[in-house]
Amino acid sequence: MTAGAGHVHDVVGVGIGPFNLGLAALADPLDLDTVFLDRAEEFRWHPGMMLDGATIQVPFLADLVTMADPTSRYSFLAWLKATGRLYAFYIRESFYPLRAEYDAYCRWVADQLGSLRWGRTVTSVEVDPDDEDLYVVHARTADGVERYRTRHVVLGVGTQPVVPEALRGLDGPAIHTSQYLDRRAELQAAGSITVVGSGQSAAEVYRDLLDGTRTHGYRLDWVTRSPRFFPMEYTKLTLEMTSPEYTDHFHALPEALRDRLTREQRGLYKGISGDLVDEIYDTLYRMSATGPVPTTLLTDTEVTAAAWDGEEYTLRLRHGQLGTEHERRTQALVLATGYAAQVPDVVLGIAHRLDWDARGRLDVARDYSVDGGRRRVFVQNGEEHTHGLTAPDLGFGPWRSSAILAVVCGREVYPREQRIAFQDFGVPTGAHPAPAGTVAPAGVPAEAGR
Secondary structure, eight states, rough: OOOOOTEEEEEEEOSSSSHHHHHHHHHSSSSOOOOESSSSSSOOOOOOOTTTOOSSSSSSSSSSSTTEEEEEEEEHHHHHHHOHHHHHHHHHHHHHHHHHHHHHHHHHHHHHTTTTOOOOEEEEEOTTTTOOOEEEEEEEEEEEEEEEEEEEEOOOEEEEEHHHHHTTTTOOSSEGGHHHHHHHHHTTTTTEEEEEEEEEEHHHHHHHHHHHHHHTTEEEEEESSSOOBBBOOOOHHTTTSSSHHHHHHHHHHHHHHHHHHHHHHHHHHHHHHHHHHHOOOOOOHHHHSSSOOSSEEESSSSEEEEESSOEEEEEEEEETTTTTTTEESSSSSEEEOOEEEOOOOOGGGGGGGGGTTTTTTOOTTTTOOOSTOOOEEEESSSHHHOOOOOTOOGHHHHHHHHHHHHHTSSSSSSSSOOOOOSSSSOTTTOOOOOOOOOOOOOOOGGGOOO
């Protein structure tokens, strides 16, 4: 139920994914009036990819709260203790929780928070007509429309499935991986299946379907634009890029350079688990011992067009290195083509107050605010283009939530580490500028300038 017409919340969160759920958990013990709204009826984390045995790709410390407050009652370890699984997890000797465990943990936290409001579809955010320092969030429910006045708005609407233009609007059994488990039986009834895309989701779906080539009798292909099946980068000095210092460095770069780096760095967190790459190979090797495996893996290959004739798809494929095109037929498609942040329509009513870049994206400030320095509207996981690869990182989420809460509270509630990396990402502080004319241009031997 909406609070009284004159009631003002400190924070209204739009969307309840892991990041706004973490913010709600960290705000819970503070003297704040917060409410978080979501159109879903309950918390569910990527239900379409809740495969048996699949793990999350970050350690258990990257839960909702621990990196901000290791003593929080909402930590993953607290959930393990509460559910009697702490010793079993200890004996298991793996830092990486099962995906189903992470979902169950988040649901456990959500069940304890009184600030969450489910079944609320936010329709608009507007400036309060009675006080320009406040905002009004409107939400539609089964019983009507609710209205929430607030000092701060935190947008945590998450990312949406991406489908390349060549594959949009197809009839027939073409599904995004977000729907995979709900449609798996339908896929396995087809005579052939093609997985399109790269990254962990594509690899997990391919592995999940691979054994079925024998039991169900279908052909299974995997088509990816990537020149090879890239493993995720786990080396420790590379992981230092998920740090406050690298985020500072990235945010200060020109927009065009940030965009280029974003494209180049996606392999650092959108690659495939090395263990899964090896498991796929080992499975193919094992299966090949008893005969040819009905599968084809195509790298550096892009789907440029697709058509459905009522029985099967005709895919037009282009090989990147060779520049040649060919066609391939398949009866079902799985689109492992990822997710992307989008500007939610609900903010269009306050668009004049928000900061935008040259490409029409939210120009998110270093403190995650996006409203021209007013520091009243914040973004969670919609700032990869401004903050780099820390934006979608679960382990960095508590740091970001701490930064937002510091603004809301006017003080540093959860101390944030400002320097954690051994390396410098730009020119070191105190470095002496080189005198003009003494350094040869890049690629030119120093002797050539004498």
